[in-house]
Amino acid sequence: MLLLTFPVAMGIGLAMQTAVNAKLRGFIGSPYLSSGFSFLIAWLFLLILSGVTHQPLLISGAVMTHGPGWLWLGGLFGAIALTGNVVLFQKIGSLQTTVLPIMGQIIMSVVIDQFGLFHSPTNTLTLSKIIGLLLIVGGVVLSLGIFAPRDPLLKAATSKPERSSQLFYQLFAVLAGMLMAMQTAINGYLGTVLKSPLHAAFISFSIGVLCLILVNLVTRARLANLKLALQQGPRYWWIWFGGVIGALYVLCSSWLVPLIGTGQVVVLALFGQLVFSALVEHFGLFGSQVTRLSRAKIIGLIIMFMGVLIVKMLTF
Template identity: 40%
Template sequence: MQGLETFGVGIGVLAGLLLPIQTCLNSRLRESVGSPFLSSLISFIGGTVFLFIVTLCVNGSVLFPLSTIAQNPAWLWLGGLFGVIGLTTNIFIFPKIGGVQTAILPITGQIIMGLIIDTFGLFYSAQQTLNITRLLGILLVIAGVVGAVVLGQKRSHKNLPSDSSPSDGQDAGLWGWRALALGTGFLMAAQSAINGHLGVVLGSSAKSAFVSFTVGTIVLALIACVLKLKIRIRAPQGKTKNPWWMYFGGVLGALFVAGNALLVPVLGTGLTIMAALTGMITGSLMVDKFGLLQAPQRAVTLTQVLSLGVMVIGIALVRLT
């Protein structure tokens, strides 16, 4: 079992590595369509089509008995909605609280909610006892996140104005935005747990991810209709053409969601989330260091590298309990 868990953690880290790359692709797509909602919609459509093909190849069908809907709680089908809410909320909170807190608060929310889900067995997750070793591991992961996102960023941008200036705390209303950011992390953790159980119910993590992406696509399509958005893909100013790779963000997101749905029943929600977050931060640092996919190149500090090491130690402690 220990070997299976170790392998699962490795897969979780690899899945997390995909998300920063997906962000680069979706950000470049946004430049061409002019709207974050349209960029997300195109990404979700691509992911849904990809998962449709994968599910057909793996399971022979994407269908399941209608009785499955009636026999299970309504929240089982809300994973895609939670994903869209999380994605959309980040768009709105960024100008309110700054980039640093937009990154750190949802991540912290994911870790806390993952701990709550595992401790109390929410969403039919396997219940796991909270002991000192596990708590210490979780605290180390949070410390690593703070070091990589906050301290590392301050050091690498020490000669530049801080992007956290709009959130210095003098306006009490900012705490509402911060609470919303933290709640976004709660929803993302719940999404992982829900999709994990849905995969068990449907007998397929691919089907679970397909359902989640289908729900998300429908929600984003409704938003686009309400806002009367029209898809027009153009080369942004100063660029002569659009790269072919900007359309594949949905595929990477689909692999991430399917991977989480597969791993949650094996590792538990908390450990799955922490493994994915380690991969996300590692991938983000790689994107910054090498300026991948037209992303701006930034220095990676020793503080950020050491913080990743702290996160790995924390995950090891959680896994060993």
């Protein structure tokens, strides 16, 4: 029973990581620099852990030449999703930054299972999955208040370009979730090829770090801005731990799946992520903007979680 609390804690950690990285971005001023620094911290953490456990750091030429080209895309997809979440947190809030990627993640995971993409085991679409997907979409609609009546004054104050921008960020959030699902499948196969989940995580984060270094060089991010974050002192000590949280999530997933199964890990982690992201937004934790939870949002989150539960754990 105690083991089941770990996936919930992992989900809480994911919601916390998004808020922490968004706050770091607020001090640094660049989502690319904050994501790059977060990835670098995670990479250093995995490097130390690999050294302590005597894991290899390099990969053989045979794996490089004979492995499929998409085997190295996990780190890139992770870097895009993390950077996107940092931007999305400030644009659409904590709850939407959690809910919409989860919808994309579930939809893409069903597609991966259906067609056996990335050498994943084939798991065909069933009636239960269709019902679960419909519940997830319905839960998202309720939690975001898409069809709720709007205040005429508020609607008038929101210009058409602003509404279009909001829609763009929401669609990108769904895409980020899809990339996260693909990253999980790719890293899972990479762990099988390398015969070590820790080695696979280290390689994936290494690729992500290299991608973000290139992006920061192209965008000419100012490393001097890191001093602004350092000057915040002990009050904001937690802004440096987003990368460690992300690395722990990857490692704990690799540890727990063989013990309690993928379905339970995913469902319990998403439960923790949904609940804590709602609390972050409701109470304005980690310096986020306060947006009170409504009854419709709570009902929508419950329906969405029921849909996730059906998709991942029930078959009929």
